[in-house]
Amino acid sequence: MAKLRGLTAKVEPHHRYKTPHQIYDIKTQGSGKSPRKIAEATLKKIAGDLKIKPDLSQLKFDKVRETILGSHVLYQQYHAGKPISGAWIRVDVDKDGRVFNIHNDLVSEPAMVKTRKADAKRAATTETKQLSASEAKALAIEAAAPAKGDAVRVVQNESCYYKHNGVPTLSWKVIVKTTPPRSGAKARRPAEWKMYVDARTGAILDKHNLLRFIDGKGRVFDPNPVVTLNDTSLEDYSKIPDKAYTEVVLRDLKKGGFIEGPFVTTKTTRNRVKRTNRDFRFKRTDRAFKEVMVYFHIDRLQRHLQEMGFNNVLNHPIPVNIDGQSDDNSHYSPSDKDLTFGTGGVDDAEDAEIILHEYGHAIQDNQVPGFGQSSEGGAMGEGFGDFLAASFFSDVKPKNMKPTVGNWDATAYSGAEPPFLRRLDSNKQYPKDLRGEVHDDGEIWSACLWELRAALGRATTEKLVIAHHFLLARDSGFEEGANALIAADKNLNKGENESAIRDVFVRRGILPNPKRRGKRAGQPFDEIRHGVRKKSNGHGK
Numbered sequence: 117m118a119k120l121r122g123l124t125a126k127v128e129p130h131h132r133y134k135t136p137h138q139i140y141d142i143k144t145q146g147s148g149k150s151p152r153k154i155a156e157a158t159l160k161k162i163a164g165d166l167k168i169k170p171d172l173s174q175l176k177f178d179k180v181r182e183t184i185l186g187s188h189v190l191y192q193q194y195h196a197g198k199p200i201s202g203a204w205i206r207v208d209v210d211k212d213g214r215v216f217n218i219h220n221d222l223v224s225e226p227a228m229v230k231t232r233k234a235d236a237k238r239a240a241t242t243e244t245k246q247l248s249a250s251e252a253k254a255l256a257i258e259a260a261a262p263a264k265g266d267a268v269r270v271v272q273n274e275s276c277y278y279k280h281n282g283v284p285t286l287s288w289k290v291i292v293k294t295t296p297p298r299s300g301a302k303a304r305r306p307a308e309w310k311m312y313v314d315a316r317t318g319a320i321l322d323k324h325n326l327l328r329f330i331d332g333k334g335r336v337f338d339p340n341p342v343v344t345l346n347d348t349s350l351e352d353y354s355k356i357p358d359k360a361y362t363e364v365v366l367r368d369l370k371k372g373g374f375i376e377g378p379f380v381t382t383k384t385t386r387n388r389v390k391r392t393n394r395d396f397r398f399k400r401t402d403r404a405f406k407e408v409m410v411y412f413h414i415d416r417l418q419r420h421l422q423e424m425g426f427n428n429v430l431n432h433p434i435p436v437n438i439d440g441q442s443d444d445n446s447h448y449s450p451s452d453k454d455l456t457f458g459t460g461g462v463d464d465a466e467d468a469e470i471i472l473h474e475y476g477h478a479i480q481d482n483q484v485p486g487f488g489q490s491s492e493g494g495a496m497g498e499g500f501g502d503f504l505a506a507s508f509f510s511d512v513k514p515k516n517m518k519p520t521v522g523n524w525d526a527t528a529y530s531g532a533e534p535p536f537l538r539r540l541d542s543n544k545q546y547p548k549d550l551r552g553e554v555h556d557d558g559e560i561w562s563a564c565l566w567e568l569r570a571a572l573g574r575a576t577t578e579k580l581v582i583a584h585h586f587l588l589a590r591d592s593g594f595e596e597g598a599n600a601l602i603a604a605d606k607n608l609n610k611g612e613n614e615s616a617i618r619d620v621f622v623r624r625g626i627l628p629n630p631k632r633r634g635k636r637a638g639q640p641f642d643e644i645r646h647g648v649r650k651k652s653n654g655h656g657k
């Protein structure tokens with residue numbers, strides 16, 4: 117361990133300059149002077165150890181930060197009137213005016229000598245040309261390598277010295293943000309490049325992305341305890357056994373310790389959880405459990421969409437408020453483009469099927485902005501969300517729960533066995549079973565999609581269902597939806613599933629039955645009678 121001449125303390129040396137980097141266990145007297153005065157006096161004492169000018173003329177006072185530990189006095193090193201990037205020293209002074217810790221990243225004199233020599237050499241030669249701010253900016257944008265269509269924004273561009281191999285080198289510090297378009301062809305991430313451009317040569321001395329994506333640890337229900345344990349006796353107040361939980365990886369979290377990544381952010385959740393170690397293994401008794409639920413399930417579903425080839429469907433972070441309403445309901449807001457979950461009964465964000473249902477609304481609104489203007493469109497939206505959830509989790513569900521959704525959520529209100537929010541295997545027909553309520557009527561649509569899944573398999577059906585949304589308009593209804601599925605199949609599968617699709621929609625009454633002179637399977641009886649009477653009247657009875 118190195119020794120200091122100016123102070124009694126322990127020291128860790130700087131890896132490059134070999135000067136004291138970390139100074140701790142300092143033996144000093146307390147003082148009634150201001151923290152800044154105390155810090156300055158200390159720095160003068162150890163300037164020789166730090167190998168900086170003893171008059172501190174290279175340092176510029178930055179600020180005093182007050183914390184629970186006392187006052188932290190910060191200085192930055194300057195050369196020729198310009199800041200040296202990353203060259204800082206912090207003096208920590210406790211409440212009794214005692215310096216107890218110092219953190220030093222200043223450039224030592226031997227390295228500064230090299231900088232002065234380079235400056236002098238440049239001044240002596242005719243080669244005095246320096247990059248202008250706009251030349252530096254252009255080079256940095258080129259180095260950021262934005263893809264076609266990316267929005268590019270320079271958020272900082274300043275002249276400074278950059279410690280290149282430890283030697284301060286006159287540079288431009290440029291920060292360039294690149295943002296892929298929301299409907300780009302490929303799944304790309306935004307970047308925030310911080311770069312140092314050599315002011316003389318134009319070389320990029322350093323470049324790194326300030327946006328970091330890192331995996332975290334999480335614990336979730338997948339999809340919920342009723343399904344996982346095949347136990348319909350569980351209720352909101354039951355003690356949920358450990359076996360109901362699954363440990364998962366939370367992929368690509370941004371640095372900062374919050375739950376946010378490329379496809380989900382909980383930024384609209386009040387007092388959201390922060391864990392800089394990215395360990396988010398909670399249980400349902402912790403409110404943050406729901407943040408983990410929405411992150412994991414939406415992130416996984418979005419990646420599933422991308423694997424199917426949908427790279428431009430809601431490919432950006434959706435804001436989620438995990439408990440923004442106290443009733444037993446949740447919603448997607450088409451104006452704010454965010455999700456809010458309710459806490460009545462079993463909290464909605466504790467059931468992955470409810471999460472996927474709500475995300476389904478967001479998907480559809482992203483594909484067809486304003487979708488659901490007609491009441492049938494609204495029903496298609498509900499039916500699609502139910503299908504999305506049921507289809508995604510079908511493989512892990514007990515047989516009797518497969519054609520239902522929300523088995524955990526529904527323990528709070530359903531009298532059925534197993535409890536469910538809605539079914540996908542109703543025998544409802546169109547139009548006779550329309551009730552004018554979007555969720556009820558959505559069971560007609562989801563039943564069609566569910567039958568298609570049975571006929572064509574999961575992968576083909578999910579792909580057709582997502583793809584056909586691109587062919588819909590905001591006021592589309594059931595029949596247009598059925599025809600769009602057929603059109604999507606022509607496009608994707610050369611129409612090989614057309615008869616299977618027609619068969620489903622004809623039996624449900626959504627498409628007219630050509631074998632029955634275009635009548636619908638679900639035509640209401642009184643409408644048929646009405647028609648017969650009219651006809652018989654016409655025949656002069």
Ligand SMILES: [Zn+2]
Nearest residue numbers: 473477498501
């Ligand atoms: Zn809904």
